[in-house]
């Protein structure tokens with residue numbers, strides 16, 4: 354693994370692909386190895402999320418073009434939380450980004466989570482860390498839909514772009530999934546279609562109603578037609594603006610501490626669960642004593658924690 358990472362950092366694309374597969378599989382040594390990676394933390398880490406069909410992949414493809422014009426190297430992680438195997442949706446995504454397939458400054462990869470502790474969110478963070486170390490300037494994480502897993506995945510990025518389009522109930526769907534509140538930038542795509550103005554209005558009122566967690570950043574609404582590239586330079590500008598704000602305000606640092614907290618909590622809980630499974634017979638007999646009323650649940654917990662710290 355270590356030599357894989359070294360080769361990847363040195364520019365070996367196949368080694369990079371293999372390293373990302375190892376991340377997906379989630380080996381226990383992974384975290385240690387990742388900790389040794391040169392981490393510039395300079396990459397622009399963008400999450401693109403939103404309901405299926407609104408144009409996330411088309412927008413991502415258009416973003417690649419914009420950043421390539423600036424001479425930046427771009428990596429895309431197309432993340433599918435629902436399926437352990439690469440699904441049809443991701444196949445379509447790849448086709449929509451195919452014009453970039455032969456560009457050496459572009460790396461596109463589908464990702465799922467097969468065994469990673471902490472699930473897709475940590476797998477995505479680990480992959481982003483590797484891509485950053487390899488020297489990509491922009492890392493775009495595209496998710497397939499809206500749901501809790503998407504919320505987890507967007508927690509792994511610095512700037513969250515929520516894409517919506519004219520159509521039945523998209524905004525409502527995103528609101529229900531809890532994604533509306535965590536977006537930094539709203540894209541109303543398919544501006545060439547009727548109804549885009551309505552979505553902008555709907556968004557304005559939804560944003561206005563919700564109390565914004567971070568008052569010093571006012572989420573931007575950008576209107577695009579991803580298929581023609583119209584509005585894409587506005588989106589790039591909005592992303593830069595958010596990035597600059599996040600760095601200057603300390604929000605970027607704050608998010609990375611929040612991320613570490615979440616990962617740590619999850620790792621601790623996973624580790625305790627593993628230990629309980631290892632000591633199943635002791636756990637069973639404690640449970641029996643709680644059931645008979647011999648000891649309270651609270652006392653049993655204390656004993657378990659004491660045993661864990663002694664083991």
Ligand SMILES: Nc1nc2c(ncn2[C@@H]2O[C@H](COP(=O)(O)OP(=O)(O)O)[C@@H](O)[C@H]2O)c(=O)[nH]1
Pocket residue numbers: 403404405406407408409410411412445446449542543544545546577578579580581
């Ligand atoms: N009319 C129109 N169609 C678009 C636009 N952007 C994407 N599409 C089309 O919408 C469909 C779904 O796009 P895709 O990028 O795969 O959506 P995703 O599921 O959110 O990734 C495709 O047929 C795109 O060509 C747009 O700005 N205008």
Ligand SMILES: [Mg+2]
Pocket residue numbers: 409410411442446495496497
């Ligand atoms: Mg897509």
